[in-house]
Amino acid sequence: MEQDMVVEMVQSIKSKGSNVGTIIADDDTTTIARLRKSVDPNIKKMSDKNHVKKNIANALYQLKAKHKKLTPKVIKYLINCLNYMLCQNQDNPKGVENGLEAVGRHPFGDHSFCDKSWCSHKENASKKYSSLPFGKPLKDIPLQTDLTDLMKVYKKQSQKLSKLGSTQGNESFNKSVASKAPKSHFYSGTSSLNVRVAASVAQKNDGQCYLIKVNNNIGLSPGVHTKRLAILRDLQARKRRAISITRKEKIRRIQLRNRRLFPLSNKCLFIMQGFPGLAVYSGTKFYVEGLSQALRQEVCGSGVRVTCIQPGDVKTELISHSTDKEAQEKYDGSSSCKILEPTDIANAVLYAVTQPEYVGVNEILVEPREAPA
Numbered sequence: 001m002e003q004d005m006v007v008e009m010v011q012s013i014k015s016k017g018s019n020v021g022t023i024i025a026d027d028d029t030t031t032i033a034r035l036r037k038s039v040d041p042n043i044k045k046m047s048d049k050n051h052v053k054k055n056i057a058n059a060l061y062q063l064k065a066k067h068k069k070l071t072p073k074v075i076k077y078l079i080n081c082l083n084y085m086l087c088q089n090q091d092n093p094k095g096v097e098n099g100l101e102a103v104g105r106h107p108f109g110d111h112s113f114c115d116k117s118w119c120s121h122k123e124n125a126s127k128k129y130s131s132l133p134f135g136k137p138l139k140d141i142p143l144q145t146d147l148t149d150l151m152k153v154y155k156k157q158s159q160k161l162s163k164l165g166s167t168q169g170n171e172s173f174n175k176s177v178a179s180k181a182p183k184s185h186f187y188s189g190t191s192s193l194n195v196r197v198a199a200s201v202a203q204k205n206d207g208q209c210y211l212i213k214v215n216n217n218i219g220l221s222p223g224v225h226t227k228r229l230a231i232l233r234d235l236q237a238r239k240r241r242a243i244s245i246t247r248k249e250k251i252r253r254i255q256l257r258n259r260r261l262f263p264l265s266n267k268c269l270f271i272m273q274g275f276p277g278l279a280v281y282s283g284t285k286f287y288v289e290g291l292s293q294a295l296r297q298e299v300c301g302s303g304v305r306v307t308c309i310q311p312g313d314v315k316t317e318l319i320s321h322s323t324d325k326e327a328q329e330k331y332d333g334s335s336s337c338k339i340l341e342p343t344d345i346a347n348a349v350l351y352a353v354t355q356p357e358y359v360g361v362n363e364i365l366v367e368p369r370e371a372p373a
Helices: 003-015 029-038 049-064 072-088 093-108 141-155 168-180 193-217 224-244 247-261 279-298 325-331 342-353
Strands: 022-025 044-048 307-311 363-366
Touching: 003 022, 003 029, 022 029, 044 049, 049 072, 049 141, 072 093, 093 141, 168 193, 193 224, 279 307, 307 342, 342 363
Parallel strands: 022 044, 307 363
Antiparallel strands: none
16 A cells, blocks of 8 residues: 555544554554654554465565475475464463464474474474474474574564554455446546445445445435345355355365365376286386375375276377287277277266365276176
C-alpha cells in the first residue's frame, strides 16, 4: 500500500475521533517513518507474520543455491518448524530466541535446545525424522553452519518476532473489492467505483444481507428471492469459517498444497508374472511394483497418490526391440485377437488422476478382453 494512502487513512480515522496506536504492515520502514512524521510520533508498528515467513523462506532458498542437500522438501520442513515455533512463542522473546536456536540444530540431530513438548527425539534419539530424507538427520556441516548463522540474524529480531500481527482481514476485504471492481475492467476510471467499494464494505460488515437493507432504505421491496439467496450465502459463509478452523480441514489444505507442489506419483508399468525369454524385463517391472508399494506407504498422509498402471498386450514397438525371434513369435498377441491401443492406457491414467482427493487408485490392470492373464 502506498505511504500517502496509509497516512490519509490514519488521518481520516483520527479526524473522526478514533485513535490509531498500532499498524500492521510488512518490513518496509518508509511507511511507519512517514506516519510518525506526519501524524503521530508515538505510533507503533507490528510486522505481518505472512511477510516475515516469506522473508525467511526467501533466505532459505538463497542458501539452496549453495547447498544441494537443502532441497525444497527440507526447506518446507524448516519453514513448518519456524511457523510452529513462532505461534508457540507470541509475547515471549526469550522463547523465540531459544526456538530459533533449536531450529538451527534440530534437523542435524542436536536436540539440546529442543523441548520435550514438541520434540520426541529428546527421549528417543534414534526415532526417524518423518519429513527429512531417509528419515535421518542431516549431516552437512557447512549447511548447518550457514543455517545457524541465519538463525542468529533473526535472534536479534526476537522482540519483533514475538509480536506479529496479521493482515489477513485486509486480504479478505481486497478479495471482496476485486469481485465487485476487478482491475481488468478499469472501474477506477468510472463514477461507479465508490459505489462498488461501498458495497464491498457493507458486505464485509453486514454480510450478503446488506442488499436487503439497501432496498429498504431506498423504498424498494427487499425481494423474496434476494432475501432467500442472501440468507443462504451468509449461512454458507459462516459454515465455511467454522469448518476452516477444524483439524480435518487444515489437513485437507496441506494435502491440496502438497498435491500442487508434488503432482501425482508414479504411473508404473509392470508385469504380474515372469515370462521366459523376458527375464530382465520382468524383473524390472517387479522392482517398480515393490518400489511403488513402499513409496505409497512412505508418502501416506502427505496428499500424494501412487498408482501402478499394469497393461497387458499393447500395440507398441516393444516386441520389435527383442533379438529373440522365438520370443517375438511367442509374445506377439496381435495376430490372435485385437490388442490394446496406447490411448486405452492413457484413459486408465486419466481415470486414476481424476478421482476425488480421498480416493487412492493403487493399481489398474488393463488387458485385452480376449487375452486375459
